Amino acid sequence: MISGGQNRKNFRVTFALMLFIAAGAWMMPAGPLNAQPLQPRPLQIDARQQLALADHFFAIEQYDAAVTEYQRFCFFFPEHDRVDYARYRIAMGFFHQKAYETALARFGHIAGTDYAGEFSIDAGFMASRCYTAMAMGARAVANLKNLMNRVDDRAIHDRACYEIGWIYLETARPLTAATLDTAQSYFARISEKSRGEYPVGRLIAGLDRARTAPDGLMASMKRPRLAGGLAVVPGAGYLYTDRYQDALIAFLFNAGMIIAAVEAFDNGNEALGCIIAGVELGFYAGNIYGSISAAHKYNRQRADAFLNDLRPHGTSTSPDSQSPAIGISIDIPF
Secondary structure (H helix, E strand, C coil): CCCHHHHHHHHHHHHHHHHHHHHHHHHCCCCCCCCCCCCCCCCCCCHHHHHHHHHHHHHCCCHHHHHHHHHHHHHHCCCCCCHHHHHHHHHHHHHHCCCHHHHHHHHHHHHHHCCCCCCHHHHHHHHHHHHHHCCCHHHHHHHHHHHHHHCCCHHHHHHHHHHHHHHHHHHCCCCCHHHHHHHHHHHHCCCHHHCCCCCHHHHHHHHHHHHHCCCCHHHHCCCHHHHHHHCCCCCHHHHHCCCHHHHHHHHHHHHHHHHHHHHHHHCCCHHHHHHHHHHHHHHHHHHHHHHHHHHHHHHHHHHHHHHHHHCCCCCCCCCCCCCCCCCCCCCCCC
């Protein structure tokens, strides 16, 4: 049997437990029992910030990242009024990465869709620079001439003439008087109104001096065929191209080999004489070939030095270019 005191004790325990449960239920937050945990707020992409990020990467010359961010901008904001700008910068990013074929395709699309667009003219000029960088000078010139025919704007014509003149100077190797004359003719077509922007007078004077002056570029050029002819006398071809040390080495080595071959034959050692003569024949031919190569190298160095002096450093004809001409040349393999 359970005593009355025990019953009262059980009642008090039960009452205290019920109060504890009630207090806990009162302190619980309101809401459904199956409520889901709070989810993080989704990230909002802002057009202005996205474009600023792409411009930042472009400015610090991280062109691969810049292209990615410009493409992201075009994807998320296809109707934004800065999409054309982003597409042009994408093409410029590929150009700076030397992906010229990809850049050319994008510049060509921008230039071909609408010649009155904000970036179409610059894209047309950059397409020619892609051709120039790919050693396709004729295509670069043809592209600029086509642009001149389609756009009736004197300033654009002047800019195209300036670019064409530099394309001839930069891509032609070796430089000839005819090449200088062609480049000069395009510079001369630039209107008086634009001659404050482009150093036309300095360019024409420099090219004229290079063609006609007794101490000009053309007068200082070496003739490769003459260098090869002079090399019949070992070292004379090198001497003609101002490579005096090579001339002395070629003369002494070839003379020594010839003397050794003659002595071998005089001593009745025909086998040794034939071996020495065969080796000497190879070195003698190399002396001729090297003299021709030396003449070409001399001319390239003179042409490069001339263009470096002629080039107006710091002048730009395109918003994103660093110089008025692309420094690409086609060298004769000698």
